[in-house]
Structure formats: C-alpha cells, structure tokens
Amino acid sequence: MDLGSVLVTGTNGKTTTTTLLIKLMENDIPIKKSFENNTINSITTALLKHKGDLGVFEYGIRNIKYGIPDTVQRLLNPIGVVYTTISQEHTHVAGVKNPFTEYLRAKQLLSYVMKDGVIVSNADDPRTAWIGSEKQNDVHVNFYGIEISQISDFDKAEVVCPNCGEILDYSQYYLNHRGVYSCSCGFKRPEPNVKLVDAEFKPDSWKLVIKGEVYNYHAAKNIELDLELNVPAFGFHNIYNTLASITAYSSFTPKVENIEKTIHNVFDNLDMSFIPPGRFEVIKVGDKNVGIGQGDNGDALKINALFMKSYLDSPLEFIYTTPDVDEEDIFNDHFNVIKSMNPEHVIVLPGRHSVEKGEEYYNIIKKEFESAEFYPIGYDELDKRIKKLSDLVVESQYKNIMMSGCGEEQAMWERIKKNFINR
Template identity: 65%
Template sequence: MVNKIRLSIAKFAAKIASQVAKLGSGSGGNFPGHVFFKVAGQEALFDLSHEMKVGPILVTGTNGKTTTTTLLIKLLSHDTEIRKSFENNTINSITTGILKGKGDIGVFEYGIRNKTYGIPDTIQRLVDPIGVVYTTISREHSQVAGIKNPFDEYVEAKTLLSKNMTKGIVISNADDPLTANIAINKQKDIKVNFYGLDIDDIDDIFEGSNSLNCPNCGKKLEYSQKFLNHRGIYGCSCGFKRPELNVKLVDADFKTDEWDLTIEGELYNYTNNQDVSFNVVISVPPFGFHNIYNTLASITAYASFTPRIENIENTIRDIFNNLDMSFIPPGRFEVVKIDSNKYVGLGQGDNGDAARINALFMDQYIDGPLEFIYTTPDVNEEEIFEDHLKVIKSLNPEHVIVVPGRKSIEKAEEYYNIIAEEFDAVFYPLSYEKMGERIDKLVQLAQDSKYNYVIMTGCGEEQEMWENIKQKLIKR
C-alpha cells in the first residue's frame, strides 16, 4: 500500500502532465504514467488499479491485439464507462489509461516480446487483472534490443501475464494450441472462457501450414481441420486436444459486400457472477478471416465482463452491424483499389502468421497474375524469412520485387538471392535511414506495376511506412 497523500499528489502531477503533453485519442501516450511513477513509485500502480471496482482487462497475443482491444472498447463502452489504452504497449501507457479514464472496468492492450522488456509477471502483480485475453501466439520478431529471442521464452513471457492470477477469467483462442494450453493450465485456479470456429466453410488454403508440436508432451499435433496456419481442430495421443468452445462461430454467409456471421455463446460472466448465453447474427464488412477471430475474442471478453448482461445481444448487433473498415488500426493490411481495375493489398506482415493472414485476405481479390512486393526481415530473423517464403510460394506470384524492410541491405540481398532461385525477381536496395525515399519508391512500384493484382507486405515501420504508402496510393 502506498501512502494516500503521496498517491493523491502523484495523481495530481500526472493530471498536469497530461495537460502539458496535450494528449490526444487512443492511449494518450506515456508521459502522465511516467510522472505518476516518479512521484509515487511503481508499486503505486497496484493501488491505482484497485480504484476500479470491477478491475482491468489485458489483451495480449502476437497478432490481433489492437483490433481486439478496439472492438472490446466499443462493446463495453456501449454499456458502461471504462478506462482504456491501446497501441502503446508499456506499463506507463496502462497507467496513463487508468489515470485519464473513469469507470470501474479497464481495457488495456499489452504486447510482450520477452520477459526482460515486457515484465509480464510485474504487470500481472501490479495491474492485478481480472481478465487476460489471448488472441494468438506465433513466431514474431526474432530479436529484441539486438538480442535473439527464443520462441519458447516468448511463449513463457505471454504465459506469465496470467500465470499468477487467482481471480477473474482467462479468455483464450481455443483454435490456437499455444493459447489454449495457457488457459487449460489455468482452469484449476480460475474460470476460463474459450472461443473459436465451429464451421466447415473455412479451410486454410495454403500448403505447408505449420503443425505445432504438442505443448503438453512435445509430439507433433494431429489436425482434423486447419482454419489458418496452426489454428484448427487438433489433438495428441497424450490427451491434449482443442477444448470445448464457450463462444463459437456456427454459421457464415460470405457475400461479396458483407458477411453474415452467426455466433453462439454460453459462458461465465464475472461482473454478475453468473452464467449467460446468447445467439446473434451480425453483418460485417468482408474484413478477412483473421478479423473473425478478433470479433470472437472481443465478443467473448465483452460477454465475460459487461455489467449489463441483459444487453449482450443488442449491444453486439449495434456495434458490429454498424462497423466499417475504419476500425482497422493504421498500418494494418487493407486492399486498395487504384485506377479502374488494379487491386493493391498492403500492410504490416512482420511475422509468418501475419503474412499468411494478409495473403489469405488478398486471395479473395486475385483473379489473374500476381506481383509480390516483399519487404524483408533483418539480421538474425531467418526464421521469419522462412515463414515469409512459404507465403510467397503459396501465392505463386508471377513476379517478385524485394526491398529491405528493416535496416540491413546486405541481409535483404541474401534473402533476395534465395527468392530469385525460384521466382522472376528484382532487388531494390532502399535505405532505412532514407525512409521517405523508400516509401515513395514503394508507392511508385505499386502504382506502375503492370499487374492488376499486387500484394505488398513483410517487415517495416508499422505505421509510418505502411500507412504513408496506403494514403499516397489512395490520393493518386
């Protein structure tokens, strides 16, 4: 416990810092949280967090964090006042979100790449969440601060965010063996709500999708159905298998201009301490199969914590039936139509799972020869390149353009030489330091392409590069 006077002074100082920084929308930055810690100390976050009578919810995963957080904020804000932060994955941004907001529930995005920088055990102890939402776990950046980041340590870091929870709910993607395993291991301690697909109409179209080793015994998992990369219906001879779903997609009508999704739920609501059920049909933009998972994650978390359980079906319909593509965060993958008949799909794809998702999204539009503009990983990110190469091979482009996505031009050229062994390809050694020139050249390459279908994805500055390219293509 922190002295109440000191806590009040710290909150006042943070309020002044907020005004000085002229904070805008979203997470509001890190500065007020930084000032709060300078005055009260980091341990004061525990006291600050407990000012919320229900408590905070943390959203984590490799992909889908920001979109899931955005959707969950929309849903819960429809029913009650909440505190929030997104896109800024630090302890300071969570603290700022608590300080700036009002309400008894908080929703905070929290990305973790390793234990040292992500401090997941510290975040769990100080924030003391009543909910942790897991989207997916897949190989992400192979290095953090120049140090190789082993995948098993990355998974462990994600696990620590909920490992010591003694109250609340863990919400997990049941179709992902890695997130499912984390939640299964928490069932002895607290409630767990699983979400996933219960439908035959979705199949992973790409050959060579990853089949994970069983997180329980290490044997190769057997899949009866693959939905997307390593997500699907799986099992192992040791008894590990996909858990039963609390919230599930049971039907889908994939029309050209909209998708009608039928979602059923039967789960535990923490705020009211009772089980609830619902059945809704929602109409959404054709936003890609990956956003079905983000939709399910946000709905599961919403139904788990809304104080107004009588509103669940109406709120879900109100939010999703009025959804447009603006909910997608800046820099994320979108398909832009330029000229009269050219489709350019572009956006961040800095791990294999994200690149596969982008390719699956683009595949809905492809009806002819394809050009792939690929932005490469860096030194010590060979595993990411291997995953990216599988995606390139799956789409089988007629032509490939290779551009450094990160700093090393030399490493990018090595990756290019591997690609050029199998594809008609060309390399542009564009400098990271001259990002403006890199952006302009990528815009030109897409605009001047002789192909009507172009996909541009891989590594790069998440918002600065991708969003600038997108906006410049739209304005042309």
C-alpha cells in the same frame, strides 16, 4: 466504482480486438483504456489520466525481461486476460535472439498466478488453448473458436504440442497453426464456449452466426449467446478478433442484460474504420487490386495472403519487404507464404534496417522465382523507400499486387496508402 482491469495480449489481433472490446464496453460503463501503444508506460498513463470503472488495455510482450509480465500481473492484478493468438515474431529483442519457448512463457506469465477472474482464450490456437487449459483449476476460462467448414487453410503447418513437444495431429486447419488438433499426450483443442457455427460470405458483406454460453465475472453465472451479425467483408482474421472481443465483452460487462443488444449495435453498424493504421487492406489503385499493409510475422502474412486470394483473377505481383538480422525464422515463414501465392513476379526491398540481410533473403527468393528484382533502399531512407514502393504499384503492369512484410506500421504503410488516396 472500480471493477478492475482487462489485459489483451497475443502476437496478432491485439489492437483490433482491444478496439472492438472498447467499442462494446463503452456502451455500458465509463472505461480507462489504452491501445496501439501497448507498453507498460501506456497502461500507467491510462490509469493515471483516465477516469472509468473498468480498465481495458492492450499489452504487448516480447520477452520476460522487457515485458515484465509477471510484474504487471502482480501490480495490476487484472480480473481478466484475453489471449488472441501466439506465433513466431520479434525473435530478435534488444540485440538478443529470443527463443520461441521463452516468448510463449512470457505470454503465459501474464495470467500464471491468477486466482480470481476470467481468462479468455483462442481454442483454435494450441498455444493460447494450452495457457487457458493450465488455468482451469484456478479461474474460469472462456474459450472461443470456429466450427465451420468454409474456412480452410491452403497450407499445412507442423506445430509442436506446447504440453509435450511432439507434433500435433490436425483434423482441420483454419488459419496457419489454428484449427482442430490433438496429441498423443492427451492435450487437444478444448470445446469453445463461444463459436462461429455458420457464415455466409458475400463480396461486400458477411453474415456470421455465433452461439455459445459464456461465464460472466460480475454476474457470476453463465450467459447464453445466439447472434446473427452482418459485418463488412473484413478478412478471416477479423472473425477471430470478433469472437475474442464478443467473448471478452460478455465475460466482463456488468450489464449482462444489454449483451446481445450492444453486440448488434456495434457489429451491425461496423465499417472498415475500426482496422488500425497500417493493417492489411485491399484497395483500388486505378484498375488494380492492391493488397497493402503490415505482415510482420508468418501468421500475419499468411492471413494477408488468404485475404488477397479472394481477389485474384489474373497473375499476381508480390512486393515483399524483408525481416532483419537474426529474423530467419520469420523469413522462412514468409517465404512459404510467398511460394504458396505463386506470384508471376517478385520485388524485394529491405523492410527493416539491414540492407545486406535484405539482399541475402532476396538471393534465396530469386532461386525460386526467375522473375525477381531487389531495390537496396535502407530504413534510414524511409521517404525514398515509401516513394519507391508507391511508384512500383503505379507503374506495375499487373492488375493484382500484394505488398506486405516488415516495416513500421504507421510510418510506412499508412503513408503509402495516403499516397494512393492523394493520387
């Protein structure tokens, strides 16, 4: 039985959303899957090697030329595309600066010619919401979003309307550019089909109340959801990954009678092992709270900062790993996040290849922060860099340390975490 394929794309949240969607779907049917390595090659390998009734594939797209989203859509003809969030990243691809408008267009092309199936889209993100809204006359679109006041960003971003180019008006910010927005052209946040309507945040566990009515592709009817889930205290960004995976699962499982039972089985027994390697976590190193992990773009670093803020009870040291040449847009977003955290001490290392560019970014940072240091350790000295980052944490006089920015997820961040575990 071939039920088709579902593709998960976006700037952030792809791997976690795909991981959770696989956990849910595997309870119902055999599936073909690929995640973490999110290229067309990994999808092809999964299709050829794995047996299953439904394909669930993470797919990263940096630009049209190398991501070939229109070709992938035509050849794979997915029954579903899931959009997590779209923000500035990977502006420099294969030696060429990639305009953000082209990056957004590349994401849109993955579902642009769909005439059958379901698009699952983040209503709180104006870019993913616009992609979904543009397809509502062709296919069913299931939007998901947050509708509680407990989540509120500490910084107000200026976001351009994807429909007309004017600045959007926000009545509430949730995370970075995600929130409740509208524009004079008539474009506005769509009503979510699946929404977080209540939450209780405790230090070690969270209660999430999720309600909605979602269109199921195989049953060709709407399914009501009324859920109260108990999950780890896994960060506000994973609320979006939770909503995305639940909405996608409810949209594409052929076993509609199992939906709420399966969701409870997965999320009520969830632990932190579902977080992909290299992702941001707050761990204990001696008596220190150390937030450590990938933050490759402004959206990701903002999310990491919001998570870290809940642990702060004394001054913060920020250990920052920089972007590269032609990634000034990412640095500017990062710099705003660093300033919003008001660290007492900042340490800067190059996070990618160019030591010279890393020092250039550092020179901007030290104008803002008197207490700042730079360590010029290049990416070709990865072992030396990992040791230095680890030693900086151990030797730090601060009880709260945030270490994030650019760098290879598994090659760098996971090895640093393991260094702390082995100590």
